[in-house]
Amino acid sequence: MGHHHLCAGAFDQLLASPLFRAGYPELVARLRPSPDMLVESIYGYDIFCYQCGYWSEEEGRCVTGWQDKIAKDAAVLRHLGLRTGQVTRFEDLQRLLAERITLADLERFCGPGEWKCEFYPQGICQRGYVELRRRFGIELGHVLGYVNE
16 A cells, blocks of 8 residues: 555664554564565555554454545655556665655654554654665755754
């Protein structure tokens, strides 16, 4: 799902978070990202969904709101310039996220409102994206919502 791409930008911080590890134990146990891991952009449920606590086997869907997730997927893919069916190396996706997702974008996609994420208020993803930018040597300063240290 396109909105799961956003998580790739803060993956190290998410995996280190006790709350994330407790909420997604099967995902944490199964997923071992590497730079060459391939990520496909899709609309619809993906491997992350089936490992998530919001997945309902009984209802066969995400109980947080299917239509909101599809709208978020479309918005994220459009913002990143990706299309459904496109396959991207994990490291290339992370570089793309570092280049195109500002803290203001994170707030819009993951902060309070219809597309909220429970990890956003903890600052996990914001710290992850700052670190991601450092890793790729991308500095945009205050103009785009980042604070250079």
